[in-house]
Amino acid sequence: MNSFTLDSRLANDCIVLGEMRLSLLLLLKNALVPWFILVPRRNQTELFELDREDQEALLEEINLLSNFVKGLVGVEKLNIAAIGNVVKQLHVHVIGRNSEDFCWPNVVWGRPEKTPYTDEEIGKIRESLITKLPEGSLRLT
């Protein structure tokens, strides 16, 4: 039985782009930096609590997404993190940073600045993901 339900705050703050093997792939509703979130469809709250097979799957998804984000125009550094102090549901941030972005070199968490995406921009991100990720690794929703 799969009792997984996406946390309501993640659902509110993000667009669900699709499903990977283990995780939902979300895009934070903030166009200031490319900010993706992987949410394993599991109920553990810490990375080390996932079983080995799920850890391997998550690692692979982080790798695929990292490679994608690193290839975006202007991305110089990745920030990868599982924090979860507020939203306990296990989720991993994969964020592309640029030395001229809105809060470089500080971390992005806890900052109030926000710029919405247009529907067109979101469409382009979906299209780019499907083009650049290995076939079958992401099912858009």
Add this chain to the structure above:
Amino acid sequence: MNSFTLDSRLANDCIVLGEMRLSLLLLLKNALVPWFILVPRRNQTELFELDREDQEALLEEINLLSNFVKGLVGVEKLNIAAIGNVVKQLHVHVIGRNSEDFCWPNVVWGRPEKTPYTDEEIGKIRESLITKLPEGSLRLT
């Protein structure tokens, strides 16, 4: 040829506790929260750039350290992150958080608060690591 040298800022801000299979294990000189840092002895700057074998080794080290930190008195949540906006050398933070710690629920990065460890406290951390990590997984330095 191993050309690895610990970044001078990490060397300055941390105590080198020892060596794991892939990584140096550091303790940040800040007793406000249990804050460990794994530094793979490699020259890549992003997690996804490590080869698969090194990724597996790092994952195992994160697991071991996570289990250790989660077992410390007062630790309720782990924060695991590879950021590296300032110090490019690949390093992974493994931090134990408590809902009454100095900046909960905010992230710890970028905060100025700092409390030094005593030599006795550091000695106890070393002793605890050696007692609780699987035999052979950490060589104290």
